[in-house]
Amino acid sequence: MLAVDGIPTPEDLAAKIPPPERLAKGPVVIAECFQPIPCDPCSHACPRQAIGPFEDINEIPQVDYDKCNGCGQCITRCPGLALFVVDLTYSEKEALVKLPYEFLPLPAEGQEVTGMNRAGEKVCRARVVKVVATEKMDKTAVVWLAVPKELAMEVRHFVITHV
Amino acid sequence: MQQEISFVEIAVIGGGPAGLCAALEAANAGARVILLDRQDRLGGQLIKQTHRFFGSRSHRASERGINIAAELTGQVISHPLIEALTGATVFGFYEDGVLGVEQEGRVFYLKPSRVIVATGASEKNLAFPNNDLPGIYGAGAVQTLVNVYGILPGKRVLMVGAGNIGVIVSYQLLQAGMEVAAIVEAAPRIGAYWVHAAKVRRAGVPIYTSHTIKRAYGEQEVEEAVIWQLDEQGQPVPGTEKDFAVDTICLSVGLSPLVELLAQAGCRLAYVPQLGGHVPLRDANLQTTVPGVYVAGDAAGVEEASAAMMEGALAGLHAAYSLGYGRAGYEDRRRELQHQLDSLRSGPVGEKIRTGLARVLAG
Numbered sequence: 001m002l003a004v005d006g007i008p009t010p011e012d013l014a015a016k017i018p019p020p021e022r023l024a025k026g027p028v029v030i031a032e033c034f035q036p037i038p039c040d041p042c043s044h045a046c047p048r049q050a051i052g053p054f055e056d057i058n059e060i061p062q063v064d065y066d067k068c069n070g071c072g073q074c075i076t077r078c079p080g081l082a083l084f085v086v087d088l089t090y091s092e093k094e095a096l097v098k099l100p101y102e103f104l105p106l107p108a109e110g111q112e113v114t115g116m117n118r119a120g121e122k123v124c125r126a127r128v129v130k131v132v133a134t135e136k137m138d139k140t141a142v143v144w145l146a147v148p149k150e151l152a153m154e155v156r157h158f159v160i161t162h163v
Numbered sequence: 164m165q166q167e168i169s170f171v172e173i174a175v176i177g178g179g180p181a182g183l184c185a186a187l188e189a190a191n192a193g194a195r196v197i198l199l200d201r202q203d204r205l206g207g208q209l210i211k212q213t214h215r216f217f218g219s220r221s222h223r224a225s226e227r228g229i230n231i232a233a234e235l236t237g238q239v240i241s242h243p244l245i246e247a248l249t250g251a252t253v254f255g256f257y258e259d260g261v262l263g264v265e266q267e268g269r270v271f272y273l274k275p276s277r278v279i280v281a282t283g284a285s286e287k288n289l290a291f292p293n294n295d296l297p298g299i300y301g302a303g304a305v306q307t308l309v310n311v312y313g314i315l316p317g318k319r320v321l322m323v324g325a326g327n328i329g330v331i332v333s334y335q336l337l338q339a340g341m342e343v344a345a346i347v348e349a350a351p352r353i354g355a356y357w358v359h360a361a362k363v364r365r366a367g368v369p370i371y372t373s374h375t376i377k378r379a380y381g382e383q384e385v386e387e388a389v390i391w392q393l394d395e396q397g398q399p400v401p402g403t404e405k406d407f408a409v410d411t412i413c414l415s416v417g418l419s420p421l422v423e424l425l426a427q428a429g430c431r432l433a434y435v436p437q438l439g440g441h442v443p444l445r446d447a448n449l450q451t452t453v454p455g456v457y458v459a460g461d462a463a464g465v466e467e468a469s470a471a472m473m474e475g476a477l478a479g480l481h482a483a484y485s486l487g488y489g490r491a492g493y494e495d496r497r498r499e500l501q502h503q504l505d506s507l508r509s510g511p512v513g514e515k516i517r518t519g520l521a522r523v524l525a526g
Binding site: 002003004005006007008032033034035036037038039040041044045056057058077078079080081082102103104116117118119120121138139140156157159 | 214215216217218219220222224225227230337338351352353356357358359360361362363364365366367368369370371372506507508509510511512513
């Protein structure tokens with residue numbers, strides 16, 4: 001449980017996962033923000049106004065999945081690093097997970113890394129598809145990971161493991 | 164020996180987020196400000212806060228503390244109405260409203276018409292056997308060591324305290340290349356924003372709530388830490404001990420407002436646990452019970468830097484206004500700042516602050 005050990009429960013997550021029909025259409029944001037805290041940059045970050053608007057900055061972000069096209073521009077704006085984009089249509093066996101990453105060195109495109117779940121457990125090998133780190137992103141990179149499709153809702157971090 | 168006293172309009176003591184914003188707000192209204200900070204550079208705790216801030220646009224949300232420090236410091240230094248002195252320690256607040264200042268061995272005195280005390284807070288300690296071993300630090304001290312000076316305190320750390328500072332510093336130690344063995348928290352729930360907890364957890368750091376440190380071991384320095392579980396009454400449960408081989412222990416068990424100067428000034432203080440300890444009574448303009456003496460930031464009650472900036476601005480605005488500056492637009496600006504501050508505190512995580520403030524706000 002988040003408040004006790006930092007790990008969201010399946011019930012916590014159920015409310016955050018877009019409906020299967022939307023996931024089947026392509027990339028979409030998942031806002032893993034579970035606590036009303038005074039914070040609203042995500043709602044200003046979206047060029048399509050798919051998040052918010054907030055009447056009160058303590059609101060939990062609500063995503064309009066029809067407006068969201070999974071561009072991922074919001075990912076680096078979230079101070080909690082709680083926004084992810086998942087694309088279940090990436091390939092037959094793999095899904096794409098775009099996640100925020102603030103560690104150095106950045107991985108190289110094509111590199112094999114170890115995917116971690118929300119509990120910090122190593123769950124799979126994953127392939128770095130793309131690394132986006134522009135100056136405007138101010139040191140929060142977005143890493144696109146290809147992961148086994150069944151782990152698309154599990155992998156939320158990775159480590160570069162040296163052989 | 165005869166001492167020279169300089170008369171100044173507004174003195175701001177402390178150049179952290181509250182003090183910088185207080186100085187800017189007052190100077191923007193037209194008042195002349197002298198800003199004093201005992202450190203060698205302005206910015207206070209902002210200069211080591213490499214994480215992005217929460218809040219909304221007006222609170223500079225999503226910007227990193229270090230960038231906010233650079234921006235505010237730049238504005239302060241280039242402002243024609245602000246004189247900023249670093250390495251300048253205010254050592255006394257005398258009965259006649261005179262401040263004693265020491266800077267590089269030179270002592271001088273100021274008689275300000277208004278004083279804004281933004282001195283911040285200091286880290287609390289925790290009593291446990293061997294807590295004086297080298298390798299045991301305050302989390303804030305380690306954050307300074309790592310993020311300001313680029314020095315790692317060790318290889319593997321145990322963090323005591325899962326409030327925002329404990330969890331954020333843990334994350335920054337991971338970024339710096341340390342291993343974080345665990346975060347322990349005596350309370351049954353994580354105090355930090357859960358998104359912070361989630362990001363260290365997925366990076367592999369276990370968080371043990373309802374646990375505390377039992378003792379540290381080591382000959383010359385820390386070699387091992389033992390934690391144990393606390394029951395519902397907060398009593399340790401023998402047999403639940405866990406050992407961690409660590410060379411560093413960080414204590415992040417709260418902050419105490421630094422109110423010595425306010426006490427010397429004669430401001431009425433109250434002990435308010437929700438605000439971190441003894442804090443001055445104040446009105447909505449952050450004016451204390453001593454007319455002309457204001458407080459802002461962690462010295463007024465331990466809170467986030469974004470709130471400190473808003474408080475500083477409110478104090479600076481009113482201090483200038485009371486001297487006759489910034490009359491036009493004053494009420495609109497005051498209302499805007501107050502609204503921004505209220506919105507930060509309005510949610511469930513602001514409840515503790517609201518409860519504490521209810522005990523110190525008057526007028």
